[in-house]
Amino acid sequence: MKCKRCRRAEAAVDLPSHHAAFCPDCFLLFFRRQVTEGIRKPRLLDPEDRVLVCVSGGKDSLVLWDVLMDEGYETEGLYIDLGIDGYSDRSKEKVLAYAASRGKTPIVVELAKEGIPIPEAARCVRMQECSICGTVKRYFFNRVAAEGKFTVVATGHNLDDETARLLGNLLHWQRDHLARQHPLLPGADGGLVRKVKPLWRVSEVETAAYGFLKGIDYVTEECPMSEDATSLVYKEALSRIEDRMPGTRIVFYKGFLDPSNPLRKGPEAEEERGTPRACASCGAPTYAETCSFCRMKERLRKARSQRAARVSR
């Protein structure tokens, strides 16, 4: 199969959803254009932005950092060490090695030192592991960005992530979540930093292919705590549909983002929420009395003291 673009070289990546196949050079160009188009259309980033890129050591976040640096954005990486035995060490190693290859040193937050390692929190707090992790990460993304005077936080969520989330929100009629789901979450006064998902147009296969062709060494094993994640069920369902009807995922998500869709408000929904207040406990921006991170820490503190009481009996 020949490359659809240059029509000379042998194709290395076939993309049925785009009715296309590309040689390595043309695919890298195609991918970069997909990402920059995704940044331009909902205007996720401005050239003068200081971007905090959240990197996990996986393909998506490292590819995102790579593309943003190549596109000339001012970026720094943030790695959150979840404190998961073995897995966190291997992920951190990949992040540090990639960063060093680009002359960077990432900011590292160690949850064990912050008193909230994910494995212990998962045992003590009655919430899904991935929800705990999400809450903790969002808290530190915003805190590090605000303290470091970053203008925007960027995460590596891709088309597969966003459509899985959309399907989940639809199946459970999560109207509030549907209204806000968007690649752009605007910031607000009170220290809430804008968040963007520049990879929203590209699939996991495309991101993995880009990472492989660019020689980015990412962690290929899955987080051992995400085995039962519901997002994987939605991804599996969408991937079966995509196998039979290539292009369904992007049509699904673009249709959702269409301004005429009454279910979604996107950035306007965030603005309608008004200005966040300061968390009564830590001062972080929140729409509740106490932020979800402090509520979780409180549950963890109670679980620890109950356990200590049981042990001393």
Added chain:
Amino acid sequence: MYNATMITVRLPQKKTELVLPGPRRVMDLLAEAGVRPTTVIVTQGKKLLTKDHRVEDGATIDVLSVVSGG
């Protein structure tokens, strides 16, 4: 183990390896391995393979899952 008359299909994330007769297209090897094409990339050394690429006997290919959870 290298086999000159067969194709070795490695699935590192599943920690398994299949040895299948060739020559065969990547998509046929994936079907035999029970892997859906939209969930993986397939590599041979430093080369990325399309799903209709014909793999010859004696070759070793890696099937890398791209699905991330959480």
